[in-house]
Amino acid sequence: MIRGTVYGSPPPPRLHPRHVRDRQFAAAGFGRRGLDPKEVRHFLHRVALELAALNQDVNRLSEENARVKRVLRDYRSAQARRTP
Template identity: 40%
Template sequence: MSAVYPRLTSADIRTARFGRSWRRGLDPEEVYAFLLRVADEMELLRRDVRVARDDADRVKAALRNWQTRNTRISDGRWRGGRR
């Protein structure tokens, strides 16, 4: 991630406009259609990342809970400790 540019969002892509200083160039309609596709894909990817992070947080919490429950021996001493 560059410190010069702010994080790009799907809205940034959807609203991007290009100058028309060249006589010959890309078809603006094709450019905008492509940008819309890129914006949609970017939105889906960000949603997937958010879901993956939430899942990872749930797994970490479950693992911590499991470790807490299973590190004590029935007589109250910690496993791996001195007996």
């Protein structure tokens, strides 16, 4: 089983800022109050900005992690060559 899945089902698709920005809400039906569309759009924009920042951080940290792993692998290889 793949980590993070239930009974082998694929993980849900990642949420990206464009998904939040482009999300449309149905209008409230007749006789219902509904939500203030400006408030909803403002909130969705804030969420999208936060997701963008988090995705940037994840990408940056993934690259840094790969770099550190390469340095460690190279160091270990050099140490193994030095040891008789």
